[in-house]
Amino acid sequence: MRNIGIGLIGTGFMGHAHALAFQHALSSFTLPVLPRLVALADADPARAARCAADWGFAKSCDWESLIADPQVELVAITTPNLLHAPMALAALAAGKAVYCEKPLAVTLEEATQMRDAARAAGVVNRVGYNYLQNPMLGLARDLIAAGEVGEIVSFNGEFSEDFMGDPQGAFTWRCETGQAGGALADLGSHLLSLSRFLLGPVEALCADLHTAHGQRPHQSGLRAVEVDDQAHLLLRFASGARGALTTSWLKHGRKNRLAFEVCGTRGTLTFDQERLNELRFYQAGERPELAGFRTLLAGPQLPDYAAFCPAPGHQLGYNELKTLEVRSLLEALGGNSGYTGVDFQEAWEVERLAHAARTSSREGRWVRL
Numbered sequence: 001m002r003n004i005g006i007g008l009i010g011t012g013f014m015g016h017a018h019a020l021a022f023q024h025a026l027s028s029f030t031l032p033v034l035p036r037l038v039a040l041a042d043a044d045p046a047r048a049a050r051c052a053a054d055w056g057f058a059k060s061c062d063w064e065s066l067i068a069d070p071q072v073e074l075v076a077i078t079t080p081n082l083l084h085a086p087m088a089l090a091a092l093a094a095g096k097a098v099y100c101e102k103p104l105a106v107t108l109e110e111a112t113q114m115r116d117a118a119r120a121a122g123v124v125n126r127v128g129y130n131y132l133q134n135p136m137l138g139l140a141r142d143l144i145a146a147g148e149v150g151e152i153v154s155f156n157g158e159f160s161e162d163f164m165g166d167p168q169g170a171f172t173w174r175c176e177t178g179q180a181g182g183a184l185a186d187l188g189s190h191l192l193s194l195s196r197f198l199l200g201p202v203e204a205l206c207a208d209l210h211t212a213h214g215q216r217p218h219q220s221g222l223r224a225v226e227v228d229d230q231a232h233l234l235l236r237f238a239s240g241a242r243g244a245l246t247t248s249w250l251k252h253g254r255k256n257r258l259a260f261e262v263c264g265t266r267g268t269l270t271f272d273q274e275r276l277n278e279l280r281f282y283q284a285g286e287r288p289e290l291a292g293f294r295t296l297l298a299g300p301q302l303p304d305y306a307a308f309c310p311a312p313g314h315q316l317g318y319n320e321l322k323t324l325e326v327r328s329l330l331e332a333l334g335g336n337s338g339y340t341g342v343d344f345q346e347a348w349e350v351e352r353l354a355h356a357a358r359t360s361s362r363e364g365r366w367v368r369l
């Protein structure tokens with residue numbers, strides 16, 4: 001059995017999720033290549049050393065040494081968005097496979113450079129659009145493809161959280177244009193990837209991006225927030241379906257509301273990531289006294305659920321979605337590309353939509369893709 005050396009950059013929220021997922025994948029699946037935790041890097045060397053010991057990495061170092069290490073064959077990048085491009089480009093130039101967190105980059109130009117470099121390097125590349133790994137979303141996509149919902153008429157999507165809801169909440173890297181891209185980049189990118197996953201390409205869009213809280217406290221005093229707090233988009237899909245998307249990081253009470261409603265000529269499907277084991281399905285034509293939404297509950301009839309638990313109703317969580325993403329990555333590294341996963345090309349498509357949304361909002365017009 002071949003091992004593959006993993007180098008992980010970043011020890012924040014996502015760094016920990018990646019470390020868990022590599023370990024969890026080992027015990028959940030029969031894999032063609034086994035992850036070996038070689039090196040962990042962070043801007044804070046003491047934290048890197050501590051996390052390396054706690055999470056089972058052989059050593060800690062800075063990110064440049066990590067990429068140069070011949071034992072590291074896959075570089076996982078979980079740093080702030082600004083650092084995705086330089087780190088991924090360096091890793092690709094060194095011929096390493098890359099697993100980068102979303103969004104792919106801060107600007108479309110950088111994203112294009114990354115996509116082209118990945119293509120030229122010919123290595124496995126993946127981006128962290130983990131929500132798409134949910135077997136219930138796979139089921140939704142299968143139901144749509146099988147015509148169970150009929151011809152799709154509309155897609156309503158929302159991704160809202162409230163971690164920036166307090167107007168006095170601190171200014172962070174997420175508030176700077178040069179470092180990130182606001183709620184649209186942070187949350188909306190997941191929603192854009194989901195809309196493409198379920199309904200296919202978008203033909204045109206019209207967007208309104210808005211900064212509700214113009215200043216936030218920073219150690220140097222109040223600082224101007226440069227990015228959007230919320231965005232509202234209208235979409236026209238190539239299929240002819242219409243869409244309306246909302247994203248916000250201000251919405252008090254919403255913790256991980258990645259939700260959608262797909263309406264077709266024969267029924268409606270709805271989903272909310274806060275109840276990620278449930279898909280709700282309304283089929284038109286039922287006897288009126290029986291008509292209503294049915295709740296389909298995830299269980300071992302779905303192989304990606306069964307991999308974790310043999311019993312129905314016990315429920316998958318966020319970290320299992322990350323583990324499924326890592327499984328898809330390791331399968332691709334073993335030469336099997338038959339699993340759902342977002343590569344740099346598809347992540348670039350998402351960046352193209354986000355870029356079009358910014359243009360639309362700035363210029364007050366519809367943008368054709």
Ligand SMILES: NC(=O)c1ccc[n+]([C@@H]2O[C@H](COP(=O)([O-])OP(=O)(O)OC[C@H]3O[C@@H](n4cnc5c(N)ncnc54)[C@H](O)[C@@H]3O)[C@@H](O)[C@H]2O)c1
Pocket residue numbers: 009010011012013014015041042043044063078079080081083101102103128129130186
């Ligand atoms: N896929 C998802 O569901 C999901 C969820 C949250 C965040 N993210 C993405 O993950 C990325 C990180 O977000 P986070 O919430 O984990 O942020 P975070 O602030 O919690 O962690 C960022 C980490 O990067 C490290 N870092 C910064 N500069 C560095 C450098 N020069 N060298 C090495 N390490 C450095 C920081 O020390 C920190 O450990 C972002 O791109 C974000 O969009 C994805």
